[in-house]
Amino acid sequence: MATVSPLAKYKLVFLGDQSVGKTSIITRFMYDKFDNTYQ
Incomplete structure (x- = not known):
């Protein structure tokens, strides 16, 4: 059995x-999404 x-x-x-x-x-890095709308 391989050790993980x-x-x-x-x-x-x-x-x-x-x-x-x-x-x-x-x-972007956590959810692979990017919202480019400005608030």
Whole structure:
């Protein structure tokens, strides 16, 4: 039987000015979605 190693967990901190797209980048990599509408 093959041994399965657990997935590595990482914590990231995204810093930056307001309205530069931090949430969009996070959403893109976590859910493979990108909302390009401006609010």
